[in-house]
Amino acid sequence: MIEQSIDVARAFIGEHQAVIGLVILGIMFVAFIFERFPAAVIALFGACTFLFLGILDSDGLLSVFSNPAPITIGAMFVLSGALLRTGTIDAIASTIVARATRRPKLAIVELMLGAFIASAFMNNTPVVLVMIPIIARLAEATNMSVKRLLIPLSYVCIMGGMMTLIGTSTNLIVDAVARDSGMEPFDIFEITPYAIMAALAGAGALAILGPLLLPEGKLPSLYRSNEGTDFLTELIVLEDSDAIGRPYGELAALRPSRLKVQSIKRDGSFIKTNLREEVAMAGDHVVISANMTELLSLRRTRQFEMGIAGRNGPSANAEALVEATIAPTHPSLGRRLADIPFLSRLRVRIIGITRHRQLPGPDLPNARMRAADRVLVTGSQDAIRRMYENPNLLGVGQTRTREFRRDRAPIAILALAAVVTLAALNIVSIAVAAILAMGIILATRCIDAEEAWGSIDGNVLILIFAMLAVGVGLERAGSVDLVVAQMVPFLENAPPWALIFVVYLLSVLMTEIITNNAVAVIVTPIVIGLAAQLGTDPRPLVIAVMFAASASFATPIGYQTNTLVYAAGNYRFTDFIKIGLPLTLIVGFTTCCTIAFLFAE
Structure with a gap:
C-alpha cells in the first residue's frame, strides 16, 4: 500500500514537475519578502525541496560546487579583507577626511569617488562597512547631516560594483550561469561602457535630487564606531x-x-x-x-x-x-x-x-x-x-581590534592589480587569478588565515550555492521552458530594444523585493531561453539582468549595502523609496538605452 502511494506520488510529480517547480519558487519568493528566515536558509530549503521530491538528483546538486563563481567570490572577499587589513582603504579615506575642513564639498566628492573606484575592484559590502565611520567623521568635520551621506554612499558603491565583472557577486553569478548555458564568458571590462553611462546618470540624479529628497539627522550613538575613541x-x-x-x-x-x-x-x-x-x-x-587601530599599529x-x-x-x-x-x-x-x-x-x-x-x-x-x-x-x-x-x-x-599591516599594503594592491590584469588580458580565468592572488597575500601575511576565512561572508556563499541548485532544479523540472513558452507569444513581435526594457523591468522589480543573487540565478536562464525562442541575441538581455539585479535603490532590502546603511543611519523605509525610486527609473532608463544603442550598431 505504501509502495503504491509512493509510486502514485512519483508519477504525479513527474507529470506536473514543471508547475511544481514554479510553486516551490513562488513559496520561496513569499518567504524572501516576509524575511522570517535569512535568505540563505530559504534558498537552502528550496534546494532541499527539489532534492526531496526527486526533481533534483545528487549529481545535479553536487554539480553546483564545480561552478567557479562562488569560489571567485570567496577569493575576492579575502582580497578585500587584505586591503582593509593593510590599511589601504583607511589611508585613502583618512587623507580625504583630513582635507575636509579646507574644502568640504570637494572632500565629499573625493570620498565618494574613492568608494566608487574601490567598489569596482573589490566587494562593495566591506567598502561600505569601512566607510560608515569615516562618513560619520566627514559629516562632523563638514557640519553636514550624516543621513544625507550614508544613502548616497550605498548607491555610489552599488554603481561602482557595476563597473567590472568582479565588482559585485551578482555580475560573477550571471556570468557563471550564462556560461553554463553555452554563452561566451564575459570579459572583466565588457560591461564597463554601460556602467559608465549608468553611473553618470545616477550621479547627476543624486546631485539634483539628493538635497531635495534625502533626510536630515545625525548618526545615532548606537551605531557610531568605537574607532572614534x-x-x-x-x-x-x-x-x-x-x-x-x-x-x-x-x-x-x-x-x-x-x-x-x-x-x-x-x-x-x-x-x-x-x-x-x-x-x-x-x-x-x-x-x-x-584610536585603537592606530595604537596597535604603532606597536610594530x-x-x-x-x-x-x-x-x-x-x-x-x-x-x-x-x-x-x-x-x-x-x-x-x-x-x-x-x-x-x-x-x-x-x-x-x-x-x-x-x-x-x-x-x-x-x-x-x-x-x-x-x-x-x-x-x-x-x-x-x-x-x-x-x-x-x-x-x-x-x-x-x-581586544578584537587588529593593527594595520601597512608595510604589506603594496603586496595587497599588486595582488588585486594582478587579478584585474590577468583577467583583462585573458591570460587566466578570473577564478584562477583570484585564487593565486589569495595564496600570495596569505603567504606574505597581508592577512592571517583565520582573519581571511572570517572575511568570507558564509551567508552569501550558501545563498549562491543553494540558488544555483534551485536553478538546476527548475531547469530539470522544465519550469524554465514553461515560463519561456508562456512569454514568447507576448514578445515574439517586440523589437529588440523593447525586450531589453521588459527584461530589465522584470529583473529590477524582483530585485527590490528579494535578494539580488537569487534574481541573477533565476532570471538569467529564463532570458537566455527566451532569446533562443525569439531568435535574438541573448547577450544584451543578460547584461540587462546583470545591471537590474545590482541597481537596487528603492528599498533597503534589495541589496546588502542598502541594508547596512539602513541600520547604521536609523533610516525609515520610506527614506529609500523617496530618493531610490526616481534613481532606479533614471539609471534603468539610461542603462537600457545604452545597451540598445551599442548593440544596434
Whole structure:
C-alpha cells in the first residue's frame, strides 16, 4: 500500500514537475519578502525541496560546487579583507577626511569617488562597512547631516560594483550561469561602457535630487564606531632609531589622520608648538592620542618604544594584549599611572589609557586613574593571566581590534592589480587569478588565515550555492521552458530594444523585493531561453539582468549595502523609496538605452 502511494506520488510529480517547480519558487519568493528566515536558509530549503521530491538528483546538486563563481567570490572577499587589513582603504579615506575642513564639498566628492573606484575592484559590502565611520567623521568635520551621506554612499558603491565583472557577486553569478548555458564568458571590462553611462546618470540624479529628497539627522550613538575613541599614550625615541635627526612631521608612523601629536617631552619640559618641524632626538617622549587601530599599529614600529612599564618591563610588542576597565573599588584611584603597584608587581606595560569624553593627561605617566578608565596592557601570558584574577579590574579580555599591516599594503594592491590584469588580458580565468592572488597575500601575511576565512561572508556563499541548485532544479523540472513558452507569444513581435526594457523591468522589480543573487540565478536562464525562442541575441538581455539585479535603490532590502546603511543611519523605509525610486527609473532608463544603442550598431 505504501509502495503504491509512493509510486502514485512519483508519477504525479513527474507529470506536473514543471508547475511544481514554479510553486516551490513562488513559496520561496513569499518567504524572501516576509524575511522570517535569512535568505540563505530559504534558498537552502528550496534546494532541499527539489532534492526531496526527486526533481533534483545528487549529481545535479553536487554539480553546483564545480561552478567557479562562488569560489571567485570567496577569493575576492579575502582580497578585500587584505586591503582593509593593510590599511589601504583607511589611508585613502583618512587623507580625504583630513582635507575636509579646507574644502568640504570637494572632500565629499573625493570620498565618494574613492568608494566608487574601490567598489569596482573589490566587494562593495566591506567598502561600505569601512566607510560608515569615516562618513560619520566627514559629516562632523563638514557640519553636514550624516543621513544625507550614508544613502548616497550605498548607491555610489552599488554603481561602482557595476563597473567590472568582479565588482559585485551578482555580475560573477550571471556570468557563471550564462556560461553554463553555452554563452561566451564575459570579459572583466565588457560591461564597463554601460556602467559608465549608468553611473553618470545616477550621479547627476543624486546631485539634483539628493538635497531635495534625502533626510536630515545625525548618526545615532548606537551605531557610531568605537574607532572614534582616542587613547592617550607616549612614544619614546630609541637610541638607535632612524627617526633621530628627522622632523616629526616627516615620520610616516605619525602621519595617519586619526593620530595626533599632543606634545613632546624633552629634558623634563613640554614642547607644544611647531611639533611637525621639531627634530627628533634620542630619549624624546612623544605624547600622542590615537584610536585603537592606530595604537596597535604603532606597536610594530622599530623607531619607538611605547607606553610605560616598571623595572624590567616587557616591550610594547609583547605576546599578549588585553583591555581592562578600572573598577570603582580600585585602591589606586587618584594616583599617577607611573606610581601604581600594578606595574612593579607584574611584568606588564600600559600602552594606552582612555576616558569617556575626555583625554587623560598631560602625559601617560602623570595621568591619574579614575573609575571606568580603560587601559590597554601588554605583557607575558603569565602576567596577563594574573590580571584576570584581579577583582579591581573589570572586563579584562583580549581586544578584537587588529593593527594595520601597512608595510604589506603594496603586496595587497599588486595582488588585486594582478587579478584585474590577468583577467583583462585573458591570460587566466578570473577564478584562477583570484585564487593565486589569495595564496600570495596569505603567504606574505597581508592577512592571517583565520582573519581571511572570517572575511568570507558564509551567508552569501550558501545563498549562491543553494540558488544555483534551485536553478538546476527548475531547469530539470522544465519550469524554465514553461515560463519561456508562456512569454514568447507576448514578445515574439517586440523589437529588440523593447525586450531589453521588459527584461530589465522584470529583473529590477524582483530585485527590490528579494535578494539580488537569487534574481541573477533565476532570471538569467529564463532570458537566455527566451532569446533562443525569439531568435535574438541573448547577450544584451543578460547584461540587462546583470545591471537590474545590482541597481537596487528603492528599498533597503534589495541589496546588502542598502541594508547596512539602513541600520547604521536609523533610516525609515520610506527614506529609500523617496530618493531610490526616481534613481532606479533614471539609471534603468539610461542603462537600457545604452545597451540598445551599442548593440544596434
